[in-house]
Amino acid sequence: MTDAALQNFLWIFISALLVNNFVLAYFLGLCPFLGVSGKLETSVRLGGATTFVLIITAICAWALNTYILPHAPYLRLISFIVVIASTVQFIEMLIKKLSPSLFRSLGIFLPLITTNCAILGLAIFATNREYGLLESFIYALGAGGGFTLALVLMAGIREETELTDVPTLIQGTAFNLIIAGILSMAFMGFAGLFSS
C-alpha cells in the first residue's frame, strides 16, 4: 500500500515537472515565460515566488473543493480566483516587509502572478482529478518546479543568444517562440519515462 502510494506521488511529481510540463506542454504561464525570462537570476526568483503561490493555492483549492464546493459547485471559478488574488496580495506584503531588495527586483511581476494562468490552471486540474491534500501539494511542487525549470532554461538560452547575430526580423517574440518550440520538442522525449 505504501509502495503504491509512494509510486503515485512520484508519478504526479515527475508528470507535472517534466512530462506534462505546465509551460512547455500545457502552455500555462506563458506571459512571464516569454516576457520576463531574459535574466537568469530574476527567473529563478520569479519561479520561487510562483511555486510558493502555487502551493498555497493548491492547498486552498483542495480545502474549498472538499468542504464548500460540493454544496455550491457554481462558485468554483470565483472562489479560486479570489483565493489566488488574496494569496498574491499577501505574499506581496510579506516580501515587502521581509526583503525589500527582493521586492524591488521582482517589481511589477508580483501582481502579475494573479493573471498567471498556471496558478488557476493548477487549481482547476487538481480539483478535476480529485487529488487529496498531499497529492495536491506534490502536484503544486512539481508544477512549480517545472515552471521554474522552463523559465531558467529559457533565460539561459536567451542570455547565450544575446551576443549572437540574430536577424532583426526574427528578434523578439518570434525568436523566443521558436526556442520554446524546440524546448517543448525536447521535453516530449520525457514521455518515454512512462512507457515501460
Place this chain on the structure above:
Amino acid sequence: MATPSSPYEEMMKGLWRDNPVFVQVLGMCPMLAVTNTAVNALAMGLATLFVLVGSSFLVSVMRSLIPKQVRISSYIIIIATFVTIIDYSLLAVFPKIHKELGAFIPLITANCLILGRQEAFASRNSVGYAVMDAIGMSVGFLFALLALGSVREILGEGALFGFNLFGPNFEPWIIMILPPGGFLTLGLILLFFNWITEKRKQAQIEYQLAEERAS
C-alpha cells in the same frame, strides 16, 4: 493614450495595428492550448469575445463607482462571472465543444488580454468606446486564433474544420497538433507578420523619398 477620433477607429485598431496576439503578444495560454483544430479555435475566440465585450461594458458603466484601490479585484470578479456564465451555457448548449475545450474555458479568466483591456481602456473611456474597443480586440484575437488553428489543423491532420483536404495519401505532420507545433507555428506567423510590417514601412519610406525627389 491619445484619444483617437471615432469608436470605429477604436474597433479597427484591434484587428491589425494593435492586434492583441501578433503585436501585443497577450493571451498566449488559450491561444496555443486550444488551437489544434480550427473549430476549437473558433469556439475559444467566440467565448473570449463574449467575456471581453461583457466585462468591458460593465466596467465602463461602473467606472466611476469602483474605487481605485480595489479596481483589480472588482474587474477580476466581473470577468470571472462572465466566464462562469459562458462555461455553463456552453456545457448546456454545446456539450461536445465544452468537452474539447475542457479546462481551458475557466482559464479565460486568467487571459491577460481581458484584464489588460479593462485596466488600460474600459475603465477610462465611455461605454461606446469601451465596447467598440472590446469588439475590435476580440475579433483580432479570434482572427489570430483561427489563423493558428487552421494552419495547425491543415498540416497536422490534413483537414480544415473537420473536412479532409488531401485525401488518404497525405501523411499528417503530427508534431503540428502537439505542443511544439503550437510554439513553432505561432513563431512563424509572428515572423510573417513582422515581415509584412517591415515591407510596408519600407514601401512608405520609398514612397516618401520618391515624393521628395519629385517636389
Place this chain on the structure above:
Amino acid sequence: MSAPVEIKEPSSFRLASTLAIAGLISGVAIVAVYEATLPTITHNKAEELKAAVFKVLPEVTEMRKYQYENNSLRFRTEEGSDDQTLYGGYSQQGAFVGYAIPSAGPGFQDTIGILYGYIPEQRKVVGMEILESRETPGLGDKIYKDLYFVSNFENLSIDPEIMVVKKGLRDEPHEVDAITGATISSKAVVRIINEGNQRWIHKIPTHGIPLPEQKGAE
C-alpha cells in the same frame, strides 16, 4: 502597480462594500445561470450515458442504474451516481444482457473515464467507450478515434487478465493490440478496465436484477 495619487482616500468601508456588492451581484448572476442551465446539462449527461450503455452492450434497448450496497445490488432510484454505481442493460424482451461498468484512472495527460460492457456469463468484455479523455490530439486520442483499437474490446476474455501486446501480435482471446505511437494511452485503457474488473467481478451476480414483470410499474 501604483494607483494614481488620490486627493481624498476612500474609506475602507467603501472599499469593502464595493467588493461585497460586486460579489453579491456576481453571485446572483452565477446562481441564475446555473439554475437555468442545470436541467439541460443533467439531461445531456443522462442521454450521453444512455447512448454509451447502448453502444457497449449488444442489442440492448433498456437500461437500469444499479447501486451496490450492503453486499448486494439494488436499483438506484435517486439522482446522480457514485463509485458504487453501475448499469444493467436489457434486451427488448426484458432479459438481462450484461453490465456497463464505469471506471476511471490516469492516462498520459489527464484522467481517462471509460464505460465498458461486460457479460458475466461469458466472462467477456464486449465493448468500450471513452467517456472522458484529454489525451494528446493526434496520438493518445486514437484510443477512441482508432476504430480498430476500439474493436479490440468487442470480444475480449478477462481471464487471466487483459494484456496489451504490440500491434499485430494479438493471438490470445485476452490480448489487445496497442496503438502504434500511443502505447501509454493504450496501456492506460487496459489498466483502467482491469481495475474495474478487480473492483466488480467478484461481487456482481451473473444474471443482474430481473426487470419487474409489468412494464411501466417502476
